[in-house]
Amino acid sequence: MVSARRTSVWLEGKSPRARKAEQPSGLDREKITEAAVRLLDTEGLARFSMRKLAAGLNVTAMSVYWYVDTKDDLLELALDRVVGELPIPDPASGADWRDRLRELAASYRALFVAHPWASSLVGHFLNIGPRSMEFGRTAQQVIADTGLPLHLQSAALSSVFQFVYGFGTVEGQFRQRCEEAGMSQDEYFRHAMGAFRDQPAYGEDYERAERIMAARGGDTVEEMRDRDFRFALEVQIAGIEAMVARGA
Amino acid sequence: MVSARRTSVWLEGKSPRARKAEQPSGLDREKITEAAVRLLDTEGLARFSMRKLAAGLNVTAMSVYWYVDTKDDLLELALDRVVGELPIPDPASGADWRDRLRELAASYRALFVAHPWASSLVGHFLNIGPRSMEFGRTAQQVIADTGLPLHLQSAALSSVFQFVYGFGTVEGQFRQRCEEAGMSQDEYFRHAMGAFRDQPAYGEDYERAERIMAARGGDTVEEMRDRDFRFALEVQIAGIEAMVARGA
DNA sequence: GCGTTCACTTGTACGGTGTACGAGACCTAG
DNA sequence: CTAGGTCTCGTACACCGTACAAGTGAACGC
Numbered sequence: 001m002v003s004a005r006r007t008s009v010w011l012e013g014k015s016p017r018a019r020k021a022e023q024p025s026g027l028d029r030e031k032i033t034e035a036a037v038r039l040l041d042t043e044g045l046a047r048f049s050m051r052k053l054a055a056g057l058n059v060t061a062m063s064v065y066w067y068v069d070t071k072d073d074l075l076e077l078a079l080d081r082v083v084g085e086l087p088i089p090d091p092a093s094g095a096d097w098r099d100r101l102r103e104l105a106a107s108y109r110a111l112f113v114a115h116p117w118a119s120s121l122v123g124h125f126l127n128i129g130p131r132s133m134e135f136g137r138t139a140q141q142v143i144a145d146t147g148l149p150l151h152l153q154s155a156a157l158s159s160v161f162q163f164v165y166g167f168g169t170v171e172g173q174f175r176q177r178c179e180e181a182g183m184s185q186d187e188y189f190r191h192a193m194g195a196f197r198d199q200p201a202y203g204e205d206y207e208r209a210e211r212i213m214a215a216r217g218g219d220t221v222e223e224m225r226d227r228d229f230r231f232a233l234e235v236q237i238a239g240i241e242a243m244v245a246r247g248a
Numbered sequence: 249m250v251s252a253r254r255t256s257v258w259l260e261g262k263s264p265r266a267r268k269a270e271q272p273s274g275l276d277r278e279k280i281t282e283a284a285v286r287l288l289d290t291e292g293l294a295r296f297s298m299r300k301l302a303a304g305l306n307v308t309a310m311s312v313y314w315y316v317d318t319k320d321d322l323l324e325l326a327l328d329r330v331v332g333e334l335p336i337p338d339p340a341s342g343a344d345w346r347d348r349l350r351e352l353a354a355s356y357r358a359l360f361v362a363h364p365w366a367s368s369l370v371g372h373f374l375n376i377g378p379r380s381m382e383f384g385r386t387a388q389q390v391i392a393d394t395g396l397p398l399h400l401q402s403a404a405l406s407s408v409f410q411f412v413y414g415f416g417t418v419e420g421q422f423r424q425r426c427e428e429a430g431m432s433q434d435e436y437f438r439h440a441m442g443a444f445r446d447q448p449a450y451g452e453d454y455e456r457a458e459r460i461m462a463a464r465g466g467d468t469v470e471e472m473r474d475r476d477f478r479f480a481l482e483v484q485i486a487g488i489e490a491m492v493a494r495g496a
Numbered sequence: 497g498c499g500t501t502c503a504c505t506t507g508t509a510c511g512g513t514g515t516a517c518g519a520g521a522c523c524t525a526g
Numbered sequence: 527c528t529a530g531g532t533c534t535c536g537t538a539c540a541c542c543g544t545a546c547a548a549g550t551g552a553a554c555g556c
Contacts, residue, residue, distance in 0.1 A: 007439070007440050007443055008443075010447070011440075011443040011444065011446075011447060027533090027534095049512085049513065049514085050513085050514065050515080051512090051513080051514090059534080059535090060534070060535050060536075061514085061515080061535095062515075062516090062517095062534075062535065062536085063533075063534055063535070065514095065515070065516095066532080066533060066534075067533095070514080070515080071513095071514065071515085119371055120368060120371065123367055123368065123417045123418065123421050124421060126440065128444070128450075130449070133450070133453055137453065137456075140456070149463075150459075150460065150463040150464075151463040151464045151465065152479055153460070154460060154464065154476055155475070155476035155477075155479040155480045155483070156479075156480065156483060158411070158414075158415055158476055158477075158480045159411055159480035159483045159484060161414070162410070162411045162412075162413070162414025162415045162418070162480075163406070163407055163410045163411040163414065164410075165410070165414040166406075166409070166410025166411065166413040166414045167406055167410045169371045170371065170410070173371050173372060191255070192255050192259075192374065195255055195256075195259040196259065196376070198259075199258070199259060201378070202376075202381070205381055205385065208385075208388070211398075212398065212399075212401070212402060215397075215398040215399040216398075216399045216402065217399065227403070228402055228403035228406055229403075229406075231400055231403040231404075231491075232403045232404065232406050232407035232410075234487075234491070235403070235404060235407045235484070235487035235488060235490075235491055236407060236483070236484075236487055237487070238486070238487040238490035238491055238494075239482075239483035239484055239485070239486040239487025239488075239490065240483060240487075241490070242483075242486035242487065242489070242490050243479075243482070243483055243486055246486075275504090297541080297542065297543085298542085298543065298544080299541085299542075299543090307505080307506090308505070308506055308507080309506095309543085309544080310505075310506065310507085310544075310545090310546095311504075311505055311506075313543095313544070313545095314503085314504060314505075318543080318544085319542095319543065319544090
């Protein structure tokens with residue numbers, strides 16, 4: 001018989017814990033999760049620690065463990081919480097699926113930019129927290145309205161949202177790098193390109209990169225990225241439309 | 249003046265280190281990187297440590313630091329190495345860009361399945377190692393052959409490869425989870441679905457999931473995933489074709 | 497031959513990490 | 527008043543990345 005292995009915080013047998021009265025520390029899962037998100041935002045995933053979190057709550061590290069089984073569980077809670085912050089387009093708005101998809105994709109992208117640590121976590125967990133589920137439900141509904149047959153919808157969903165995930169991840173990590181280096185995105189970009197140019201082995205690649213940069217135009221890194229994102233999203237939409245038109 | 253911050257192992261001023269003769273331990277960057285990849289494959293990123301790596305090489309942890317500045321640098325080297333293992337379609341084969349794109353995407357997906365730890369790393373580094381560059385060059389060439397204007401090519405590249413990255417990441421992490429739990433993918437899937445069904449709050453979602461599963465058909469999780477991947481990739485291709493046809 | 501220098505290897509140590517464990521402190525029920 | 531549950535805390539363990547300094551042994555100039 002297969003042992004019942006842990007799958008997710010969200011699939012525990014019991015609800016968090018029955019509370020009898022206000023505890024002296026005033027702690028609860030909600031407050032801990034909120035503090036965790038704050039700390040993750042300021043320190044990043046690598047420097048996030050249970051001890052620092054506890055200190056911020058004026059409590060010892062082990063107190064936190066009363067409300068949460070492991071650090072991973074807490075991270076799972078934190079992830080679901082930030083997903084819950086996303087604005088979600090009203091499914092009953094009657095708007096075209098394309099517009100709702102653009103809105104949802106923009107939200108999702110913004111998530112990884114605002115919380116770069118979230119990128120590293122989505123891959124690790126099952127993402128079945130209540131807010132993640134709601135987001136998934138909405139996304140599913142948008143794809144359902146494209147007219148694709150049911151059995152192809154999950155693939156189309158993958159196509160779009162995995163792209164947004166990847167794009168947002170790279171973007172978020174880049175921004176974090178810039179911040180840590182104390183440079184603006186454009187400064188950091190020039191810095192990296194400079195170091196790149198100075199590597200003799202990469203001469204050809206550097207020139208190609210320059211040529212592409214020139215063609216893309218755009219004054220700032222951010223502007224170019226925005227354009228790329230919008231265009232890539234239109235590629236996704238056009239692809240789905242083409243598949244619908246092909247009738248499969 | 250902006251301090252010259254670290255950007256990547258690949259942008260160091262000097263080549264690794266001049267070697268005079270065969271060292272008693274027989275160590276070098278190559279061997280260390282290879283051992284690192286092996287250890288990452290067997291232990292996963294979370295359980296990878298410099299001490300374990302050194303032990304596997306019959307050497308103390310600090311010896312490794314003679315060849316490599318930090319753990320992160322080593323991880324960057326390991327990542328580039330596995331990228332180098334990917335089969336790359338011959339750019340001069342004259343094959344249609346669609347076929348070359350399918351081949352390249354399949355390779356990239358396989359990377360994250362074979363080395364789930366690589367997923368967590370691609371986001372963290374600049375990915376400008378020689379093998380990553382070669383892969384990028386090839387991908388760039390494929391996109392160039394679609395007929396898209398130069399200034400839209402990087403966006404199209406994003407669209408496809410960020411999707412593959414996201415897809416491969418989720419797939420790789422899932423497989424790793426299954427292995428750690430000692431279950432087959434189908435067993436684990438049923439296990440998770442079961443736990444899911446038992447959560448009263450998720451009744452509606454569970455039923456929707458079941459409905460979609462039924463529609464997708466397919467005997468195994470793997471089969472369904474393969475179909476999803478192929479279809480999503482065709483969505484990408486159709487999208488690019490549509491954009492080319494639109495003349496922008 | 498001999499001292500120096502360089503290329504490495506090693507041992508020790510520091511300041512962190514996640515978290516198991518057990519001893520309390522307080523509140524409530526009986 | 528006692529018993530038990532809920533929560534907090536201090537201590538401790540095993541492990542981590544890596545700084546630092548003291549070796550070791552071979553190559554080289556003299």
